[in-house]
Amino acid sequence: MRATALIGNLALGMALGAIVVGHLVLIPALTGEATLVDANLARALSEPLALRCAEIVLAACVLLAIVARRGLEHPAAQTLALLAAGIAACDRLVLVPEVHAAWAKVDLVAMRPVAQIAGAEEITLIHQAALAALVVLLVAAAGLAHLRRPD
Numbered sequence: 001m002r003a004t005a006l007i008g009n010l011a012l013g014m015a016l017g018a019i020v021v022g023h024l025v026l027i028p029a030l031t032g033e034a035t036l037v038d039a040n041l042a043r044a045l046s047e048p049l050a051l052r053c054a055e056i057v058l059a060a061c062v063l064l065a066i067v068a069r070r071g072l073e074h075p076a077a078q079t080l081a082l083l084a085a086g087i088a089a090c091d092r093l094v095l096v097p098e099v100h101a102a103w104a105k106v107d108l109v110a111m112r113p114v115a116q117i118a119g120a121e122e123i124t125l126i127h128q129a130a131l132a133a134l135v136v137l138l139v140a141a142a143g144l145a146h147l148r149r150p151d
Helices: 003-032 039-071 075-104 114-145
Strands: none
Touching (some): 039 114
């Protein structure tokens, strides 16, 4: 196996792992834990974890975009990797800080103010849609990595 193919596959695994383990398992488990900590504190504690997971996804997607042409050996793989890197950059630089800023303005114990809760839920939905798009692009790139290069 060539070094670029190994780096590309490791970057794919790292990006998908950070999304699945970080954003889909650890962060919801931390924010859903109301027996040990207050809901507002749990939400505040999840912010650094979400930022680090988003940084790992961004770094892996940028690394994948760099090695995609030679490492994944499919013409469409580089396009998918560039799209994934763009979405990961928007997610890390815009959406994740905006989600946590919106939830910081809300009292989760009292569930007030209702208008700001609705806004925070809307931004969270956009963040989740970006993560879903990232997963689709990365799985498609992984699928293309295992296809033979068309002649």
